[in-house]
Amino acid sequence: MAGPLSGIKILDFTWALAGPYGTMIMADLGADVWKIETVFQNEQRRGGGPYVHGVSTYFFSANRGKKSVMLDLKSPEVKEAIYKIVPQVDIVNENFQPGTMTKLGFDYETLSKLNPRLIYASTSGFGQTGPYSARGAVDIIAQGMSGLMSTTGHVGGPPARPGYSIGDMGGGIWTTVGVLAALQERNVSGKGQHVDVAMLDAQITFLENAVVRYTSTGDVPGPVGYRHPIGTPHQAVPASDGWVVVAGVKDHTWPLFCARIGLDELGFDPRFEKAADRTKNYEELEPYLFEAFGKRTVDEWLEELAEVCWVGPLNTIDKMVVDPQVQAREMIRELPTWTGETLKVANTPMKLSRTPAGAEHGAAKPGEHTVDFLKMAGLEEAEVQALIDQGVAAMGPEDPESVETLSDEQIAQRVAAGVRRSLPATKS
Amino acid sequence: MAGPLSGIKILDFTWALAGPYGTMIMADLGADVWKIETVFQNEQRRGGGPYVHGVSTYFFSANRGKKSVMLDLKSPEVKEAIYKIVPQVDIVNENFQPGTMTKLGFDYETLSKLNPRLIYASTSGFGQTGPYSARGAVDIIAQGMSGLMSTTGHVGGPPARPGYSIGDMGGGIWTTVGVLAALQERNVSGKGQHVDVAMLDAQITFLENAVVRYTSTGDVPGPVGYRHPIGTPHQAVPASDGWVVVAGVKDHTWPLFCARIGLDELGFDPRFEKAADRTKNYEELEPYLFEAFGKRTVDEWLEELAEVCWVGPLNTIDKMVVDPQVQAREMIRELPTWTGETLKVANTPMKLSRTPAGAEHGAAKPGEHTVDFLKMAGLEEAEVQALIDQGVAAMGPEDPESVETLSDEQIAQRVAAGVRRSLPATKS
Numbered sequence: 001m002a003g004p005l006s007g008i009k010i011l012d013f014t015w016a017l018a019g020p021y022g023t024m025i026m027a028d029l030g031a032d033v034w035k036i037e038t039v040f041q042n043e044q045r046r047g048g049g050p051y052v053h054g055v056s057t058y059f060f061s062a063n064r065g066k067k068s069v070m071l072d073l074k075s076p077e078v079k080e081a082i083y084k085i086v087p088q089v090d091i092v093n094e095n096f097q098p099g100t101m102t103k104l105g106f107d108y109e110t111l112s113k114l115n116p117r118l119i120y121a122s123t124s125g126f127g128q129t130g131p132y133s134a135r136g137a138v139d140i141i142a143q144g145m146s147g148l149m150s151t152t153g154h155v156g157g158p159p160a161r162p163g164y165s166i167g168d169m170g171g172g173i174w175t176t177v178g179v180l181a182a183l184q185e186r187n188v189s190g191k192g193q194h195v196d197v198a199m200l201d202a203q204i205t206f207l208e209n210a211v212v213r214y215t216s217t218g219d220v221p222g223p224v225g226y227r228h229p230i231g232t233p234h235q236a237v238p239a240s241d242g243w244v245v246v247a248g249v250k251d252h253t254w255p256l257f258c259a260r261i262g263l264d265e266l267g268f269d270p271r272f273e274k275a276a277d278r279t280k281n282y283e284e285l286e287p288y289l290f291e292a293f294g295k296r297t298v299d300e301w302l303e304e305l306a307e308v309c310w311v312g313p314l315n316t317i318d319k320m321v322v323d324p325q326v327q328a329r330e331m332i333r334e335l336p337t338w339t340g341e342t343l344k345v346a347n348t349p350m351k352l353s354r355t356p357a358g359a360e361h362g363a364a365k366p367g368e369h370t371v372d373f374l375k376m377a378g379l380e381e382a383e384v385q386a387l388i389d390q391g392v393a394a395m396g397p398e399d400p401e402s403v404e405t406l407s408d409e410q411i412a413q414r415v416a417a418g419v420r421r422s423l424p425a426t427k428s
Numbered sequence: 429m430a431g432p433l434s435g436i437k438i439l440d441f442t443w444a445l446a447g448p449y450g451t452m453i454m455a456d457l458g459a460d461v462w463k464i465e466t467v468f469q470n471e472q473r474r475g476g477g478p479y480v481h482g483v484s485t486y487f488f489s490a491n492r493g494k495k496s497v498m499l500d501l502k503s504p505e506v507k508e509a510i511y512k513i514v515p516q517v518d519i520v521n522e523n524f525q526p527g528t529m530t531k532l533g534f535d536y537e538t539l540s541k542l543n544p545r546l547i548y549a550s551t552s553g554f555g556q557t558g559p560y561s562a563r564g565a566v567d568i569i570a571q572g573m574s575g576l577m578s579t580t581g582h583v584g585g586p587p588a589r590p591g592y593s594i595g596d597m598g599g600g601i602w603t604t605v606g607v608l609a610a611l612q613e614r615n616v617s618g619k620g621q622h623v624d625v626a627m628l629d630a631q632i633t634f635l636e637n638a639v640v641r642y643t644s645t646g647d648v649p650g651p652v653g654y655r656h657p658i659g660t661p662h663q664a665v666p667a668s669d670g671w672v673v674v675a676g677v678k679d680h681t682w683p684l685f686c687a688r689i690g691l692d693e694l695g696f697d698p699r700f701e702k703a704a705d706r707t708k709n710y711e712e713l714e715p716y717l718f719e720a721f722g723k724r725t726v727d728e729w730l731e732e733l734a735e736v737c738w739v740g741p742l743n744t745i746d747k748m749v750v751d752p753q754v755q756a757r758e759m760i761r762e763l764p765t766w767t768g769e770t771l772k773v774a775n776t777p778m779k780l781s782r783t784p785a786g787a788e789h790g791a792a793k794p795g796e797h798t799v800d801f802l803k804m805a806g807l808e809e810a811e812v813q814a815l816i817d818q819g820v821a822a823m824g825p826e827d828p829e830s831v832e833t834l835s836d837e838q839i840a841q842r843v844a845a846g847v848r849r850s851l852p853a854t855k856s
Binding site for chain 1: 433587603606609626649650664676742
């Protein structure tokens with residue numbers, strides 16, 4: 001079945017993660033995404049390791065469902081071809097440093113003259129305006145400058161980086177929201193526009209609570225550890241075989257919660273009876289909680305506390321991917337690689353009842369759609385061949401990338417051995 | 429100027445953060461959002477503290493720009509009124525536990541019969557399907573079960589929760605993407621549909637790299653600390669007066685980087701010459717980096733390294749809000765409260781060139797638009813008054829909430845005193 005963006009065509013100049021993550025979302029929604037790679041260096045190599053089955057897993061995950069075109073964007077013939085294709089597309093997305101697309105002749109002003117209905121999205125570190133605009137940024141710079149890292153880690157300890165590249169992905173998903181809103185508006189006005197999203201700004205918008213709290217009270221938020229800064233208990237706590245998360249214990253359920261964890265007397269201890277006191281006296285409370293929870297397994301606590309409060313396992317990734325709910329929601333999808341194997345990726349979280357979205361197709365082989373693309377520009381077979389001979393268009397390598405990859409046997413051994421940098425089962 | 433969703437009307441049954449964050453995005457985009465509060469308990473109280481100027485800052489930030497209606501959803505007269513309004517709206521959004529809207533008579537099946545063009549969005553902890561569907565979840569449960577917390581914190585240490593409620597906000601922003609995609613599709617087909625987004629699923633989609641890496645190699649990702657797990661240096665490092673983030677040092681710029689930090693000889697040390705070796709021997713490298721960076725201030729390092737690699741300050745929230753780039757992008761907006769004061773919120777990151785989006789209006793006073801809403805259902809003034817007298821509709825309190833709030837003077841004192849739970853300037 002066709003996704004909700006079926007019929008929407010995207011010319012995708014993105015690279016690395018911030019840009020490709022946004023066009024990945026649109027590909028999952030059924031858009032027809034033509035991703036342009038340079039002829040000089042495969043994006044799959046930019047993505048980096050680990051390489052499996054001759055494929056960059058980093059690249060594969062973020063670029064599933066897109067077509068692949070390899071071009072030299074500095075070639076006048078290629079530029080001419082792209083100018084002929086721009087009137088045929090709905091959306092252009094790019095995440096070069098501001099100024100690069102202008103130098104290449106593919107800036108919004110130029111392309112919107114060729115197609116006034118064009119929605120042109122730019123994702124960048126700092127945005128198209130402001131004093132830092134021309135500077136580059138990567139994920140960890142956005143995470144650091146926004147204040148996110150200053151609020152992540154353990155109380156009194158050094159800052160930490162959340163374990164996913166939300167600095168990049170935040171830029172990508174907010175760009176997608178902006179593009180889709182502009183698409184709705186175009187259905188009314190018939191006109192396109194420029195959508196400018198900065199990775200730094202995206203993180204600030206996610207830090208909404210920290211911003212209003214600091215600006216209204218003067219309190220500078222610090223790292224929150226494994227707890228909620230206000231509610232108690234509202235935290236991760238180590239069980240005998242892993243961590244469990246509990247939340248939503250209220251004053252009137254606190255005695256019940258204490259009884260269920262085998263500490264009846266704690267439920268009526270004046271230090272902990274009221275929520276505010278539990279938070280204030282948390283240092284005194286934690287040893288009781290840790291000792292009590294350490295006596296039983298995660299699964300036992302999930303059952304014991306299911307009716308008492310919100311409770312769930314603090315899964316490591318290996319546990320998450322086999323969770324029955326995750327399986328039932330089909331959140332892990334196996335997709336074919338261009339080398340004839342398969343890889344598993346995280347599916348889209350958007351379940352649409354009539355026009356389903358989803359990760360349906362693997363990443364295309366780099367250059368697989370170069371010829372189709374140039375034909376869209378009206379080029380004849382011979383003209384396409386001339387560009388390939390000239391080295392400004394390419395169809396990609398016939399063979400898998402000549403990079404060190406893990407064999408099936410090696411992977412099976414590692415899975416069996418449980419190779420991991422996992423969490424300790426206790427606090428320290 | 430009108431935003432891109434100008435003319436789009438949303439009936440908003442959301443509460444807490446996951447749902448309201450999504451409809452906040454749509455309000456920032458110019459949609460006409462009618463948010464329904466219960467007559468029994470103001471959402472502003474659910475939001476919790478800190479309260480400033482008689483307003484829950486938590487509530488204010490996530491609900492700016494929305495209209496406010498106070499109703500008893502169990503009242504037959506109120507239900508009748510809502511049934512008359514449903515055909516007039518484009519979108520319904522709710523984030524109750526699955527089953528609640530059915531009990532109330534406001535489920536997708538019922539409402540879509542009244543309005544076949546309706547886009548109906550449900551945000552929930554685990555989604556509308558699967559074995560855990562009926563369970564509730566809050567932010568930290570989604571962060572824990574998805575695996576995010578297992579990848580956040582310091583190497584070898586306990587898990588940590590990223591310092592913002594991305595478990596909630598992830599549900600909200602992915603719902604918004606789904607709704608906007610369904611809106612585009614409706615412009616083609618004329619039909620609405622049901623959008624079902626789980627907070628857990630949203631986090632899994634953000635964990636895309638961890639999923640493909642674990643499933644393809646067997647490596648279970650663990651906490652990453654303040655570093656990138658593969659690149660080195662690609663991390664936060666303490667300067668003399670705070671932390672700085674550096675990234676993107678390549679093999680050929682490593683000697684230059686070392687020279688600039690005053691460690692010329694390190695640039696040619698065989699333990700660190702190649703990227704893979706720098707990562708492998710990081711434990712040996714870190715003491716050199718920390719000692720070198722500790723000798724100068726953050727600002728000095730920003731200048732020294734600007735041409736060498738990606739570099740930025742690891743801002744605390746107080747530093748971020750006054751950053752010249754953040755100011756230039758107008759990312760902090762001052763908005764009026766209904767009590768006649770102002771609060772500052774994080775603006776939207778989406779800069780649209782022709783139909784700007786933005787946080788333009790404060791949160792409405794609870795119940796401020798109850799009468800207007802009921803008139804949309806065709807009720808006469810006397811009928812509205814009857815519902816208010818009956819206690820199933822309300823216009824909210826005349827006075828600010830009778831909760832403990834900080835006075836202007838108290839806030840000024842706290843800001844001056846620099847009240848903070850801030851980061852230490854060194855590692856431990």
